[in-house]
Amino acid sequence: xxxxxxxxxxxxxxxxxxxxxxxxxxxxxxxxxxxxxxxxxxxxxxxxxxxxxxxxxxxxxxxxxxxxxxxxxxxxxxxxxxxxxxxxxxxxxxxxxxxxxxxxxxxxxxxxxxxxxxxxxxxxxxxxxxxxxxxxxxxxxxxxxxxxxxxxxxxxxxxxxxxxxxxxxxxxxxx
Numbered sequence: 001x002x003x004x005x006x007x008x009x010x011x012x013x014x015x016x017x018x019x020x021x022x023x024x025x026x027x028x029x030x031x032x033x034x035x036x037x038x039x040x041x042x043x044x045x046x047x048x049x050x051x052x053x054x055x056x057x058x059x060x061x062x063x064x065x066x067x068x069x070x071x072x073x074x075x076x077x078x079x080x081x082x083x084x085x086x087x088x089x090x091x092x093x094x095x096x097x098x099x100x101x102x103x104x105x106x107x108x109x110x111x112x113x114x115x116x117x118x119x120x121x122x123x124x125x126x127x128x129x130x131x132x133x134x135x136x137x138x139x140x141x142x143x144x145x146x147x148x149x150x151x152x153x154x155x156x157x158x159x160x161x162x163x164x165x166x167x168x169x170x171x172x173x174x175x
Contacts, residue, residue: 003054004080004170006103007041007062008071008160009148018066026061037170041070041160044174051075055105071158073103077175079131080167087164088127089136096164098140102133102148104157115154119145133159 010018020036023043027034033046048054051074059072075083084090089099113128124146126135133151137144152158 001049002044002046002077002174003048003051003074004077004174005043005045005054005058005072005074006160006162007043007058008073008158010041010062010066010068010070011039016068016070018062018068022065023061026065027058030057030061032057035174037173038166040166042162042166042170044170045074048074071105071160073105073160075103077171080171081175083132084164084167084171086129086132087134089125089134090164094136095138096168098137099164100135100137100141100161101164101167102135102151102159102161103131104133104155104159106157107131108133108155108157108159112155116146116151118154119150122146128155133161135161 010016020039024034024036027045035044043058045054048057054074055072062068083101107130108128110128110130116126123139124135124137126133148159148161
């Protein structure tokens with residue numbers, strides 16, 4: 001079964017480096033078919049029976065090639081397609097590079113989502129569901145206080161986000 005596997009926060013700073021070609025080779029050495037997309041922690045694997053198995057095997061490979069313990073989240077192409085279709089920010093009136101889907105290591109506690117809106121001066125819009133948090137950053141992501149760290153702390157779940165453009169490109173190339 002094919003899975004898109006998202007690694008949290010890799011290759012965004014000097015302490016979170018993962019050589020994606022080395023990771024791909026390690027996964028192939030584990031008898032998986034593997035591809036990487038961009039250099040920001042997107043891996044496509046085939047050969048795992050479930051998302052849980054894909055997450056465990058990719059996490060193991062990441063630790064072996066980099067000594068990092070990062071959040072690893074797997075979704076099927078069908079789940080990614082449904083995430084894009086279900087995004088309230090997927091329309092033409094929204095810059096798709098500023099519309100993100102955050103996936104959690106486990107189900108997102110929807111009841112805690114109101115905690116996210118406590119930031120002063122917040123301009124971001126969001127909608128939380130059981131398996132994805134949709135966020136629109138109208139002024140861009142770079143200076144926003146609505147960070148992954150804030151999301152993780154508020155929800156009590158490690159998450160990793162991908163913009164809708166990246167998700168669509170993954171589907172186009174590997175879906």
